[in-house]
Amino acid sequence: MLTKPKAAPGTEASPHPVAVRLTEVTRVFGDPRSPKRVHALGPVSLELRAGEFFSVVGPSGCGKSTLLDILAGLNPPSAGTAEFDGQPIRGVPDHVGVVFQEDASFAWLTVEANIAFGLKRQGLPADEIRRRVDYALAFMGLKDFRHAYPVQLSGGMRQRVCIARTLVLQPRLILLDEPFGALDQQTRLIMGDELLRMWRETHATVLLITHSLDEAAMLSDRVGVMSARPGKFIGTFETGWPKDRDSRIVTHPHFGELTARLWEKLRVETMKHMQGEARGEA
Amino acid sequence: MTYSKIATPAVVVGLVLLLELSCRLGWIAPTVLVPPSVALVSLIEILVSGQFNSAIAVTVSNVVVATVLAVIGGFLLGVVIHANDFLRRGVEPFLASYYAVPTFIFYPVFIVLLGVGNASIIAIAVLLSIVAMITATLNGLDRVPAVLGKTSRVLKLSPIQAAFLVKLPAAAPYLFTGARLSVAYAFIGVIASEFLLSGNGLGYAIAYAYNMFENRTMYGLMLLIILLVTVTNMALSAVDRRLQARIRR
Numbered sequence: 127m128l129t130k131p132k133a134a135p136g137t138e139a140s141p142h143p144v145a146v147r148l149t150e151v152t153r154v155f156g157d158p159r160s161p162k163r164v165h166a167l168g169p170v171s172l173e174l175r176a177g178e179f180f181s182v183v184g185p186s187g188c189g190k191s192t193l194l195d196i197l198a199g200l201n202p203p204s205a206g207t208a209e210f211d212g213q214p215i216r217g218v219p220d221h222v223g224v225v226f227q228e229d230a231s232f233a234w235l236t237v238e239a240n241i242a243f244g245l246k247r248q249g250l251p252a253d254e255i256r257r258r259v260d261y262a263l264a265f266m267g268l269k270d271f272r273h274a275y276p277v278q279l280s281g282g283m284r285q286r287v288c289i290a291r292t293l294v295l296q297p298r299l300i301l302l303d304e305p306f307g308a309l310d311q312q313t314r315l316i317m318g319d320e321l322l323r324m325w326r327e328t329h330a331t332v333l334l335i336t337h338s339l340d341e342a343a344m345l346s347d348r349v350g351v352m353s354a355r356p357g358k359f360i361g362t363f364e365t366g367w368p369k370d371r372d373s374r375i376v377t378h379p380h381f382g383e384l385t386a387r388l389w390e391k392l393r394v395e396t397m398k399h400m401q402g403e404a405r406g407e408a
Numbered sequence: 409m410t411y412s413k414i415a416t417p418a419v420v421v422g423l424v425l426l427l428e429l430s431c432r433l434g435w436i437a438p439t440v441l442v443p444p445s446v447a448l449v450s451l452i453e454i455l456v457s458g459q460f461n462s463a464i465a466v467t468v469s470n471v472v473v474a475t476v477l478a479v480i481g482g483f484l485l486g487v488v489i490h491a492n493d494f495l496r497r498g499v500e501p502f503l504a505s506y507y508a509v510p511t512f513i514f515y516p517v518f519i520v521l522l523g524v525g526n527a528s529i530i531a532i533a534v535l536l537s538i539v540a541m542i543t544a545t546l547n548g549l550d551r552v553p554a555v556l557g558k559t560s561r562v563l564k565l566s567p568i569q570a571a572f573l574v575k576l577p578a579a580a581p582y583l584f585t586g587a588r589l590s591v592a593y594a595f596i597g598v599i600a601s602e603f604l605l606s607g608n609g610l611g612y613a614i615a616y617a618y619n620m621f622e623n624r625t626m627y628g629l630m631l632l633i634i635l636l637v638t639v640t641n642m643a644l645s646a647v648d649r650r651l652q653a654r655i656r657r
Contacts, residue, residue, distance in 0.1 A: 200561055224562045228555040233654045234577040244563045277654050 144212075145299055145331040146174035146197060151206035152356070153192050158204070165356040167192045169206060172350065172359065174331055176298075179322075181334045181342035183392060184352030185399035190335045193357070194303050197333065198224045210299060223297030223330075227304040231276040231284045231291075238263070238272045241290045248295070262290040265327070266320065282313040286320070293324060300325075302334045306341070314338070315373040318345050322372060339392070343384040344376055351391045354399040361391045442627045450628030451635075460613055460629065467598060467610040468636075470526055474533035474594040479587045481534070482541025489542065490549045503546075506539045511597070515604050524605050533597030537590040544586020548579030581651040588644045595637055 152168035167189035174180050184190050195201035196208050199218040208215045210222065232240050241262050245255045263269045266286045276284050285305055292300065302321075306314040318341060325332050336342050342349045343365060350362045365384060367375060375381055424444050430436045431443035442450070454460050489496050511532060518528040552575050560570035576583075602611025610633055617626035 198562060200558060218562055218564055222562075224558075226555045226558060228553060230553075230555045230559045232556075232574070232577070234580065247563060247565065247569070275654055 143176055144173050145176040145178070145210065146172065146333070147207075147209045148172040148193075148196075149207045149209075151193075151196060151203040151208055153189065153196065153201070154204045167196075167355075167357045168203075170358055171206075174333065176331055177329050179325055179332045179334070179345060179347045181336055181346040181349045182352060183336060183339060183342045183349060183388060184357055185354050185392070185396045186337075187399065188352045188355050188395070189357030190352060191303055194224070194301050194333070194335055197299070198222060198301055219299075221296070221298040222301065223292035223295055223299070224301045225285070225288050225292050225303070225305045227307040229276070229281065229284050229288070229308070231287045233276050236273050236275055237268055237279070237287050240276070240287050241268075241294055244291060244295045258294045258296075262294045265293070265324070266290045282309050282317060285309065285317065289321075289324070293328070296328070297330055299331045299333070300328075302332065304335055304337060307337065314341065315344075315376070319373045321345060326369060339385045339388045340376065343381055343388060344371070344373060349388060351388060352395075354395045360395070363387060439623065442623050444631075446624060447627035447631045450624045451631045454625070454628050454632065460610070460632075463608060463610050463613045464632070466526070466608045467602065470529050470533065470598045470609065471591070471594045474530045474537060474598060475587075475591050477530070478534045478537035478590045478594060479541050482538040482586065482590065483545050483583065485538070486542045486545025486549070490546055496546070503539060503543055511536045512600060512604070515601065519605055524607075526606075528605055529598055529601040529609070532601045533594045536597035537593035540589035540593055541586040544582055544589065545579075548582030548586070549575070551582060552578040581648075581654065584648055584651050588641075588648055591640060591644060592637075595640075599633065 149171055150169040151171070153166045154163050155166055156163040170193065182190050182193065192201065196203050197210070197215065199215050199222070202216075210219050213219070232243065235243065238259060241259050242255050245258060250258075263272055266289060268283070268286060268290060271279060271283065276287060279287070285308075289305070305321075306317050309317065321332075321334075322345060334342070334345060346365055347367070348362055348364055350359050352358065353360045363384065366380070427436075427441070428443050428445060431438065431441060431446075489499060514535070515528070515532060518531050522528045522531055556574050556578055557570070560574045565573060598609070599611040602609035603615050606612045610629055614626055614629045614633075617623075617629065
């Protein structure tokens with residue numbers, strides 16, 4: 127069992143009731159006047175309530191990752207505005223953490239040093255770093271692997287290291303880009319549970335990009351369905367789950383109904399994407 | 409495990425014994441090859457008498473200097489070429505076919521430029537080994553996953569921090585492989601150049617013994633070089649394996 131330290135290094139809630147606000151955001155790659163330009167995203171408008179768990183589903187290549195890059199400040203929008211906590215996003219904002227699909231653990235560092243990496247860059251005192259790392263190790267079930275190197279861990283464990291490395295920085299907005307995409311179905315369910323536990327503990331706003339309708343339906347407060355490229359939101363669904371949900375809800379009748387509704391929206395778009403691919407547009 | 413561990417020593421011991429036997433039974437004339445045991449005794453005499461100590465020192469220091477220059481120069485050139493796509497497209501065909509050119513044909517050029525001596529020897533050795541390091545650097549930097557670049561930005565590292573704290577360690581196993589190759593090429597470059605354009609060093613000592621019909625000394629020196637290279641290579645391989653183990657996923 128996890129013993130919680132007295133002052134849990136959780137995060138305070140966002141100062142704004144609206145954590146993220148996108149207004150008419152579009153992203154075009156390449157010269158806008160060139161016929162070869164790619165209109166990847168939008169226009170997209172979206173508001174995320176502070177502390178909300180929001181998932182985005184959509185066909186491949188619909189601009190989901192572009193959306194995440196804009197929120198992470200890695201890639202500016204071509205038009206429109208993106209705000210986090212009421213401030214326009216220019217460069218990587220403070221208090222935003224990102225977990226990618228690919229394994230981003232540092233192979234040359236131990237699990238412990240991986241998790242402490244960002245904290246050391248912030249110049250926190252050693253005992254504070256130690257306290258937060260210990261907490262994250264325990265929270266993510268990595269205590270016994272403190273001194274292990276990523277190569278000695280399974281894919282799921284490595285992704286936990288990356289999540290822990292993000293978590294210790296106490297982000298108010300956590301962006302996850304198909305973080306469990308490379309994992310098997312059972313591991314995904316368990317990782318989903320851990321994600322929910324982390325979300326409840328930190329009060330952070332979470333934006334999860336996923337291919338999996340099940341994952342979106344199980345984890346989220348709200349699910350946004352995106353169209354084929356250029357990606358736009360064609361519907362958002364309130365799941366209505368209680369905050370203390372876990373993976374056992376996949377057996378609930380409402381879960382099946384929810385995924386059916388998501389799929390109904392998405393099916394047409396996926397077919398559009400496949401036809402586009404057949405014409406060589408993708 | 410133990411099976412594969414004894415395979416190489418078994419082959420080595422077998423070949424040495426076969427050679428010993430061939431020499432002792434007169435299948436191989438003593439003017440051609442001395443028995444390995446005689447070469448070993450000769451080597452011990454060489455080391456005890458110290459008559460070739462200066463030759464050993466010269467060769468080893470030339471190899472070290474050439475390796476250091478090739479590794480540092482090759483790494484820096486690799487970084488520059490990696491950063492400039494135009495340059496890279498231009499030089500990549502040359503890098504790929506570089507080892508098709510026998511570098512030693514340029515030895516007269518170096519004698520003219522640098523004279524007969526250590527400078528020319530080191531220059532040829534560097535020329536021979538630097539490209540292995542350039543190629544390894546390009547390969548290493550190519551293999552740093554893009555997600556690590558994104559991660560560096562999310563963790564708000566400056567470009568210099570990202571280079572030293574993320575890119576360099578991520579590429580390190582590949583860079584080390586390049587350094588290891590550079591050492592091997594530096595040995596070849598130095599010793600072969602000593603045959604051609606030197607009055608000192610182990611290469612020169614072997615050529616001298618050969619001209620004087622001193623077969624015992626010649627084979628003793630050859631054995632010395634073989635052992636030197638083998639020990640160096642085994643030490644570097646051990647480090648290499650440890651680094652490679654971290655990237656094998």
